[in-house]
Amino acid sequence: MNTYTYPKNDEMLQRASKVIPAGVYGHLGPAEGCFIPISAYPKFCDHAKGAYFWDLDGNRFIDYMCAYGPNILGYCDDDVDAAAKAQMDVANCTTSPSYKMVEFAELLTDTVSMADWAFFAKNGGDVTTLAMLTARAATGKKKIIFVKGYYHGVAQWTQRADAPWVLKGEVENNLMVDFNDIAGLKKIIEENKDDIACFISTPYMHGNFVDNVLPADGYWQAVRKLCTDNGIVLIIDDVRCGFRLDVAGSDHYYGFEADMLCLCKGIANGYNVSALCGKDFLKPVVSSITYTGSYWMSAVPFAAGIASINKMKALGGGAKHLELGRRVCDGVAKAAKENGVNLSISGEPCMFYMIIKDDDSLLLHQEWIAEVVKRGVFMTNHHNHFTNLALSDEDINYTAEVADEAFKVMTKNHPEIYKK
Template structure:
């Protein structure tokens, strides 16, 4: 009996919840948090989180390198963020209108993000990217949108990678280009002609699960900016996944490129449901003219959490910390993989690492390794990038590497 199998017998509460969920939730679970296709050692349901660690409903503890798929940047149950949220909750959350926190948060984002002159808010990443596209089309009076091939920008009818439930008309105005390929970008713009409303792009390519992550080349980033300018189109930066992990501001600022609109979510409120679009003055009128709203878009608690969280991230060089601990993790995993005869590729920034096994049809090695790691209390993902946070310490990395050494060894024994 493998340790993975033993772990299954230690999850009776999780198993019971899965059975109950299957009766009342379509498919038992849905979306990117569905663990059905992952090894059985992964829990579906959790009880609590603290710092860089999670506890599932059966009391099993994990060093977490997924951070809720990105939202937890300052650590689970961060005391500063939670105190700010609790103070606002004591006064009220969804009221007859927004609280003063909305203005304060907008001011903070404008002060923090170089290209930003204003901010609007929603609840999740799809809200933000949809809002940005709508503003771009309203401002330009044009329809076509360029996006990276296979890039993910939300779960609406325009961008959802699963077309089931949408129509060809929903995607008729989307034209694809290849990331870091200027010729492909220019060809897509030529196809759009005089009807190009905008270009939506992520700071780096993080599509997965087959392709490696790729940082943006300087020439490509600047070509995107120049193409938007030549065509009177809007450059939209999707920082839903990357926001504040790479740069405390706009991710392409170090490349000398400022977008017109930036979509944020995930990490800006450290796990509280919040998203934002920030933009330049030239687009403020269009942003005001469109109709965009939601009953919970103006709630004060998440905005109070966002103010506290961004304040924490501005106090120190948090991207440098995440890069440091991420590099320690990456270096340790590389050595362990080689010791066990695995060829792996690690790509992307260390704060958002991705590990791929070479010659791994069906992701058998990735599943074996991450399953064995989960059985030992380390949460990684076989086909999605991971996330580091400011709560991850050198000791967390050392503890995790002690366990992943065993996970690599088990994966080698299972695969032969």
């Protein structure tokens, strides 16, 4: 297999770094640490379709990052884009919101099992913040229980206390517990009785740099009971998993019901809309909070969301994602075994997380991923991956072939570890 080079990408990064902080800031850019060594990665997209994107040098990638989640059906899906274009022709950002907002809320509340209402915004962080505000307003309490290693966006209340830009007061009510630790949760509740507004968690632990952890049997049912018994609002941050496990919500998938469910990446195939779904008892409270944004009621993403959800359901929804993910993981795991590499694959298969366990530094893992990327399969080092419904059998087979060749290159470079 030929390996890619990126001269036009690199030139564009030089231009970008003169006018944009970090060139490309945040998790889509080289500064965040997901793309190491950065020489192995493309930096800019030219165009995208289905399971692929093409970079500025014309290199094609089977994309297992899916824009970090939003590409759930396949890039530039014909049906979703047609619905968005039709809406664009009649109205988008208007003074009175389009009736499409109502249709979208009706579809979401019919689709998501726990949802009695839906409140729309743009990004995941908009709705995790609204969920936290709603819980505080509903309970009159301040404290928030987080799961260690959490990520719920970048708002002040979600940040680490030692960050120089964070005010102490913003995070002094944050409590931490380990995922799956019911005894720890009971202790925190006991110690902070009458002060806790909410428990916020992702449906399973999909953190970075560690094997991802699924809920233990009975975990979520025990959490649900503890929250109900103690007047604690249960918020599930389904921004990342939402609709990849189950269009009825990841709480439904794991057999319990959240009080509020935060959705974003999976709901409109890349069009910018997020949703906070909630139970009836919280509707008057959320209605009373001053919370809005200039583009939050734009109609084009609503029309795209309706088309996307209907297509997701028609194509088999979460079950299809899980099946595709399982096949990708099986192919990569087989290649690892045949090359004598101890590769751990964890989390749900539609959001699989990988670590090579043959060294503690994670450098072997980075070397292997770099060889994979240079052969046209886009993965990152220290983050979970994502499936999309445009992945073909051929793509999945090619992924396994690339993984195999990349293992061969990496192991050959390390005879000290991989003795024949």
